[in-house]
Amino acid sequence: MTTALADVTAFVLLLAITAYSVAGGVDYGAGIWDMLAGRGPTAERARQLIDHAMAPVWEANNVWLVLAIVVCWTGFPLLFQSVFASLYPLFAVALLALILRGAFFAFRHVQSGPQAQSRMGIVFGISSVLAPFFFAAALGAIASGRVALGEPNISVWEACFNPTSISFGLVSLAATAFIGASFLVGDARRFGQPDMVDYFRRRAVISTAVLIIIGTIALAVIGLENPHLLNAMLTGLGTPFAAAAVISTPLVGFLVWRRIFRWYRLLSVVVVGSLVFAWGFAQSPYLLPGQLTITQSAAPLGSEVLLSIVTLAVVVLVLPSLALLVYLDQRGELESPQA
Amino acid sequence: MHLLTLFAAESALLPSRIQMAFTLAYHVILVPLGVALPAYTLLMEGIGIAKKDPAAIRIARRWSVVMAVQFAVGAVTGTILSFEFGILWPKLMGRFGAALGMGFAIEGLAFFLEAIFIGIYLYGWTRLRPRTHFLLGLALPPAGVLGTVSVLASNSFMNTPAGVTLGSSGQVVSVDVLGALFTRALAYEFWHFLIATYITAGFIVASIYAVAWLRGRRDHYQRLAFAIPFTVAALLTPAELVVGDLSARALVADQPAKFAAMEVTWKTRSHNPEVIGGLLNDSGQVNFGLSIPSFDSILIGLSPDTVAPGLTSVPASARPTIAEANITHLAFDAMVGLGSAGVALTIWYFVVLLYRRRLPQSRWFYGAASLAGIGSYAAVESGWVTTEVGRQPWIVYNLMRVSDAVTSAPGAFVWSMLSVLIVVYAIIAVVAITLVLKLARRWRQEDAIEAPTAPEEGAPYGPRSEILPDSGSARERQGISGTIQTMAIGTVLAFLGFGVLILLVIALSLVGLGAVMRRSVRVFRRRPSR
Numbered sequence: 001m002t003t004a005l006a007d008v009t010a011f012v013l014l015l016a017i018t019a020y021s022v023a024g025g026v027d028y029g030a031g032i033w034d035m036l037a038g039r040g041p042t043a044e045r046a047r048q049l050i051d052h053a054m055a056p057v058w059e060a061n062n063v064w065l066v067l068a069i070v071v072c073w074t075g076f077p078l079l080f081q082s083v084f085a086s087l088y089p090l091f092a093v094a095l096l097a098l099i100l101r102g103a104f105f106a107f108r109h110v111q112s113g114p115q116a117q118s119r120m121g122i123v124f125g126i127s128s129v130l131a132p133f134f135f136a137a138a139l140g141a142i143a144s145g146r147v148a149l150g151e152p153n154i155s156v157w158e159a160c161f162n163p164t165s166i167s168f169g170l171v172s173l174a175a176t177a178f179i180g181a182s183f184l185v186g187d188a189r190r191f192g193q194p195d196m197v198d199y200f201r202r203r204a205v206i207s208t209a210v211l212i213i214i215g216t217i218a219l220a221v222i223g224l225e226n227p228h229l230l231n232a233m234l235t236g237l238g239t240p241f242a243a244a245a246v247i248s249t250p251l252v253g254f255l256v257w258r259r260i261f262r263w264y265r266l267l268s269v270v271v272v273g274s275l276v277f278a279w280g281f282a283q284s285p286y287l288l289p290g291q292l293t294i295t296q297s298a299a300p301l302g303s304e305v306l307l308s309i310v311t312l313a314v315v316v317l318v319l320p321s322l323a324l325l326v327y328l329d330q331r332g333e334l335e336s337p338q339a
Numbered sequence: 340m341h342l343l344t345l346f347a348a349e350s351a352l353l354p355s356r357i358q359m360a361f362t363l364a365y366h367v368i369l370v371p372l373g374v375a376l377p378a379y380t381l382l383m384e385g386i387g388i389a390k391k392d393p394a395a396i397r398i399a400r401r402w403s404v405v406m407a408v409q410f411a412v413g414a415v416t417g418t419i420l421s422f423e424f425g426i427l428w429p430k431l432m433g434r435f436g437a438a439l440g441m442g443f444a445i446e447g448l449a450f451f452l453e454a455i456f457i458g459i460y461l462y463g464w465t466r467l468r469p470r471t472h473f474l475l476g477l478a479l480p481p482a483g484v485l486g487t488v489s490v491l492a493s494n495s496f497m498n499t500p501a502g503v504t505l506g507s508s509g510q511v512v513s514v515d516v517l518g519a520l521f522t523r524a525l526a527y528e529f530w531h532f533l534i535a536t537y538i539t540a541g542f543i544v545a546s547i548y549a550v551a552w553l554r555g556r557r558d559h560y561q562r563l564a565f566a567i568p569f570t571v572a573a574l575l576t577p578a579e580l581v582v583g584d585l586s587a588r589a590l591v592a593d594q595p596a597k598f599a600a601m602e603v604t605w606k607t608r609s610h611n612p613e614v615i616g617g618l619l620n621d622s623g624q625v626n627f628g629l630s631i632p633s634f635d636s637i638l639i640g641l642s643p644d645t646v647a648p649g650l651t652s653v654p655a656s657a658r659p660t661i662a663e664a665n666i667t668h669l670a671f672d673a674m675v676g677l678g679s680a681g682v683a684l685t686i687w688y689f690v691v692l693l694y695r696r697r698l699p700q701s702r703w704f705y706g707a708a709s710l711a712g713i714g715s716y717a718a719v720e721s722g723w724v725t726t727e728v729g730r731q732p733w734i735v736y737n738l739m740r741v742s743d744a745v746t747s748a749p750g751a752f753v754w755s756m757l758s759v760l761i762v763v764y765a766i767i768a769v770v771a772i773t774l775v776l777k778l779a780r781r782w783r784q785e786d787a788i789e790a791p792t793a794p795e796e797g798a799p800y801g802p803r804s805e806i807l808p809d810s811g812s813a814r815e816r817q818g819i820s821g822t823i824q825t826m827a828i829g830t831v832l833a834f835l836g837f838g839v840l841i842l843l844v845i846a847l848s849l850v851g852l853g854a855v856m857r858r859s860v861r862v863f864r865r866r867p868s869r
Contacts, residue, residue, distance in 0.1 A: 062418055063451050069421050070447045073432045074440030077511075081433025084425030088748055092756050095422045100763060102415045150433070151747055299437035302514035310444045314451065321455040 005308060006298035009075040010287070012311050013068060014280040017139075020064035021172075022179070022272050027061050028128045029180015030054050031101065032173075033203060035125020042199065049196050053187035062102070063322075067314070075307050076297040078149070079287045086152040086159040087138050094134035097127035132176045133169040137161075140168025143222075143229055143279060145289040164225050167218035168279075174214045175272050178207040182252055182268040189261060201256050204264075208253030211271075215249070229282055229289070238282030245274040352745045354753035355427040358760065360727070362419055365764055367723055368716060369413035373453075374487055374533070375540035376406045377460075377479035379568050384476065386567070388469050394560045400464055401782055402544070403457075405775060410457055412771050417450070419760070427753065431734055431744035435496075437511045438503045438519040439735075442493030449486035456482060487533055488525070495524035497735050498726070499593050509738070523593055527586035528726075534579045535722065538681070539715035541572025546712030549705045560786065566698060569708065572715075573685040580678055584638075587671075591639055594736060595648035596657070597729035600664035601671040602635050604649045611635040611647035615672060618665050623651070659731045670724035677718035684711060 030050045037043035037050075073080040084091065104123050137160065141147060144164035152159055181204035188196035223230040233242045248271045255264040285293045298304060380402040387395030421443070424432050432440065456478045463472045496502075502518025503511045548565035590598040599605075603614050605623035613635040617628015633643035650658050659667060684707055691699040699705070734741045746753070 062414060063447075063454065066418060066421055066447050066450065069425070070440060070444040073424065073436040074444050077433050077436030077440070080425060080436055081429040084429040084432075085747065088426045088429075088746060089752070091422055092426055092752075095419060095426075096756075096759060096763065099415050099419055099767075102411075102418075156748070299440075300511060300514040302516040302519070303437040303441055306441050306516050307444060310448050313448050318448070318451040318455065321452070321459070324459075 003295050003298070005301070005304040006075070006294050009071060009298070009304055009307055010284070010294045012307070013071045013075065014277070016064050016068035016071060017280070018273050018276045020061065020068060021175075021276050022269050023061040023064060025132065025176045025179045025272050026183045027054060027180075028132045029176045029178070030184060031124050031128025031180075032177050033180055033184060033200070035122070035128065042195075045193070045196060046199060049188060049191065049193065050184065052191065053184065062098075063318070065098075071307060071311075074303050075299050076287060076294075077299055078297045079292060082147055082149050082288060082292070083138070083142060085150065086147040086156060087141055089156060090134045090138045090141070090160050090165075094131050094138070097130035097134070101127035101131065128176075129173065132172045136172030137165040137169035139279060140165035142288060143168065143283055144226055145291075147288050149288060149291050162225075163221045164229075167221045170214050171211075171218045171275065174207065174211040175275060178204070178211045178249075178252070179268045179272050181207050182256065182265055185256060185261075186265050201259070204256045205253050208249060208256075211249055215245075232282035233278050236282060237284060238278040238280075241274040241278035241281060245271050245278060248274070350745070351427070351748050351750045351753045352742055354750055354757050355745050356741065358753060358757040359423060359427060361757070362416065362423060362760065362764075363727075364720055364723070366413065366416040366420060367719060369409050369416065370487075371536040371539035371715070371719060372406065372409045372543065373413050374483040374536040375480075376402060376409075376544070377457075377476065377483060378537070379540060379544060379571065380406060381473065381476045381480065382571070383563075383567060384469075384473050386563075388473060392563075395563055396469075398560065398564045401778075403461055403464070404778060407457055407461055408771060408774055410453070412767055414450070414454065415767065416764075426748075426756070427746055428734070428744045429746055431739065434510055434739060434744075435500075435503075435735055438500075438514050439493050439496050441514075441516065441520055442489040442491075442496070445489035445492075446486050449482050449489060452482040453479065453486065483536075484533065487536065488529055489520075491528045491532055492520045492522070492525055494726075495522045495528050496520075497733075498522075498528070498730060499524040500735050500738055505738075523589075527582065527589050530582045531579070531586045531722075534575050534582060535715075535719050538572045538575050538579055539712070539719055541568040541575070542681070542708075542715045543712030545569035545572065546709045549708035549711075552705045553702065553709065562698060565708075569688065569711075572711075573688050576678070576681045576685045580682055583675070583678060588639055591648060594730065596650060596653040596659060597667065597726070599648050599650040599652070600659045600667040600729050601725060602647065603664060603668045604635070604647050605651055607646060607649040607652045609636055609646050610643050611645075613638065614668075616669070619661055619668070621661055657732070657737070659729060663728050663731045667725055667729040670721040670728065674718050674721035674725060677714050677721070680714060681711065681718075684708065 030053065034047055034050045037046045069080075072083075100123055104127075141159055141162065141164070144162055146154060146159040146162060146165075148154070148159075181200050184200040185197055185204055188194075188200055219230065219233075222233075232238050248267045252264050252267045252271065255262070255267070283289050285295070287294055287297050299307075380399050383395050383402065384399035386392060387399060456475065460472070460476050460479065463475060467475065496519060499522045500519075501522045502515040502520070504513040506512040545565050545568045548561050549569075551561050552565065587598070587601065590601070602611070603617060603619045603625050604611055605619065605625075610633045612630040612632050614625050615629040615631070617625045617630070619625055635647050636643050636645040639645045639647055650664060658664075687704060687707075688699060691697070691704070730736060732740050732742065734744045
């Protein structure tokens with residue numbers, strides 16, 4: 001009973017991380033393009049589109065992060081302790097980036113004028129790069145087996161910054177820019193801005209190529225450092241997801257390049273989701289490779305039952321409301337009524 | 340160089356405590372408005388709908404914007420707090436996460452619901468029929484209550500841990516969900532804090548319009564916006580005094596060292612004086628302060644013979660230090676003093692209201708009322724300091740010390756993080772306050788020329804203003820209100836079920852409060868045995 005529930009809880013944790021990677025990815029990706037937009041009237045138009053597209057849903061994304069945290073510390077207390085004891089520098093930076101970003105975005109409207117806007121844009125852009133990089137680096141550090149049970153047994157810096165963690169971080173950045181560009185193509189279409197459609201199409205195609213290159217390099221690095229993990233990704237439980245990512249990535253680039261505006265957003269979600277799933281399933285049943293399995297780390301039955309109830313409530317109450325929000329947004333119903 | 344090495348070698352305990360205290364104190368400022376402002380806004384909207392009063396609707400709409408601004412800041416500072424449990428206190432969560440984490444898991448759920456319904460409430464002003472909008476808004480107060488009860492469940496576990504079985508190395512091996520969630524302290528912590536949020540939100544809102552009165556604005560709008568929140572808060576203030584008194588007395592049995600620190604009692608004794616102000620010194624004497632003979636004993640058990648616990652009844656290693664005891668004591672006195680001032684203001688208000696049958700007209704009254712908001716904040720902060728510092732040196736009472744829970748990260752790391760956080764929090768505060776002041780100025784100007792606009796536009800959770808200069812403006816707007824109405828009704832139905840849950844929570848708390856009272860009475864009757 002405990003084991004089965006612990007597996008469910010572990011899956012919920014993986015789903016929360018995936019949801020954050022996808023929803024946060026769209027969001028951070030837009031921030032990255034905001035930063036890379038440069039100067040000039042085209043850049044201004046791109047920034048306006050980004051600002052406009054992100055406004056209503058940015059806050060909802062943090063929901064997944066908070067969910068991942070509470071599921072982790074209630075469901076797998078020992079995992080939570082070990083991960084934070086070894087990787088606190090990564091989380092501290094990601095956290096600061098996240099709050100700066102949230103604060104600056106929420107109150108962007110206080111400042112007006114292009115100068116203030118671009119100042120905000122810099123903070124916004126830098127934090128959009130730092131947060132996904134450092135969060136993904138933490139996953140990479142876990143995957144590399146450098147997080148010790150309980151207190152760290154190697155230097156914290158070595159646990160945080162190593163070839164695997166940096167590869168994870170870079171793949172995450174590329175994937176973030178990729179999914180961000182793909183969704184901005186959709187937003188430009190939705191807001192009826194043909195020039196912006198082309199602007200973000202180019203960026204989506206370029207970031208597809210970058211993602212493929214960085215992904216290949218990262219796989220090589222993981223293979224050198226951690227043959228077990230690569231094996232599990234290529235021939236184990238992670239295989240279907242790795243395959244899905246490998247197939248979907250070029251497909252998105254192709255669809256957007258050929259102006260076939262169908263399925264490309266869904267497929268880019270599939271890409272990011274499969275990357276996370278490929279990692280998660282490849283290292284199961286271990287939460288900390290070689291040291292701590294799901295069953296070993298599971299909290300007592302009572303806590304797992306409560307978590308299941310909360311998860312069920314999230315599914316019943318939060319998902320429909322979130323769906324309503326996204327639906328209204330996509331229908332353009334969240335625009336100002338006076339317009 | 341010497342200073343630098345000293346700095347780097349230092350343990351993370353002190354900066355971690357400072358950082359937690361700082362971020363919590365900041366977050367607590369946002370909580371009262373987050374929990375209670377929706378209820379005041381709905382009350383105002385309800386009045387507006389029932390009496391067909393456009394001014395009331397306008398007030399409610401503007402409050403909903405402030406609600407969204409402060410909720411956005413609270414979401415940020417709340418996310419930081421959840422990370423801090425890992426960054427600063429990993430061993431606490433490693434050992435007690437299975438029990439302590441449950442409350443936070445429920446709070447996570449409440450937080451999602453609040454975020455989503457605040458969004459719907461803000462968007463709904465122009466899109467929903469008034470009645471539907473109001474009904475949907477009714478989801479907000481219970482979501483706030485659920486959040487409050489669940490966070491306090493975690494805090495109560497730290498004060499009166501229960502419902503867990505510990506293994507040989509102190510780790511949690513089994514959890515009784517209800518026992519760990521509804522620990523003894525929850526009964527009084529919940530009511531004490533929930534009422535505090537409603538009082539604080541009411542007074543802080545009213546104090547803004549008290550200032551407006553002092554500046555000469557005395558129209559229907561100002562009277563309504565002042566009187567409604569002030570009356571509710573004033574009605575609740577005496578209740579808070581009673582619940583606060585029960586909470587303090589429950590501590591005699593639950594956490595005697597905390598109670599002794601609050602009253603700076605050194606030795607357990609009967610005929611214990613109530614010391615107002617004053618500082619305990621290292622030899623256990625109280626310097627300065629006003630001492631009322633036997634009054635503490637009378638307050639505990641209605642008789643001067645009642646025994647009051649002293650700090651020395653607990654070994655020195657398991658009780659607050661002298662400095663911590665003094666902080667606890669002064670914070671407690673500040674809270675009680677401010678609470679009593681609130682009661683005095685309440686009496687003044689109701690005497691005028693009942694005998695003159697009108698709102699007070701005196702500048703003195705509005706001067707005092709304009710301070711009531713800040714006073715309530717100070718009281719909430721003091722109460723928080725009392726309960727947290729008074730629990731020292733324990734992070735989980737009698738089970739885990741703060742020093743055993745702290746991260747093994749170098750002190751310099753936490754000091755740096757703390758410095759960055761202080762800067763970031765200062766920026767957030769400046770930006771949020773600027774935003775609210777800007778909104779206030781805009782609304783005043785609009786009222787002066789009688790040209791109100793949609794206030795929620797451009798707010799953090801509000802509809803976006805149309806900013807794209809050359810977007811396809813001919814975009815068609817399909818009729819969606821039917822869908823919204825259906826979903827709205829569905830949501831309300833879902834919340835009816837949810838409401839039953841809340842009622843259950845409240846009923847359980849009442850039972851708990853009853854049990855506490857019964858036990859307290861037993862404690863009071865105990866005569867001195869030594």
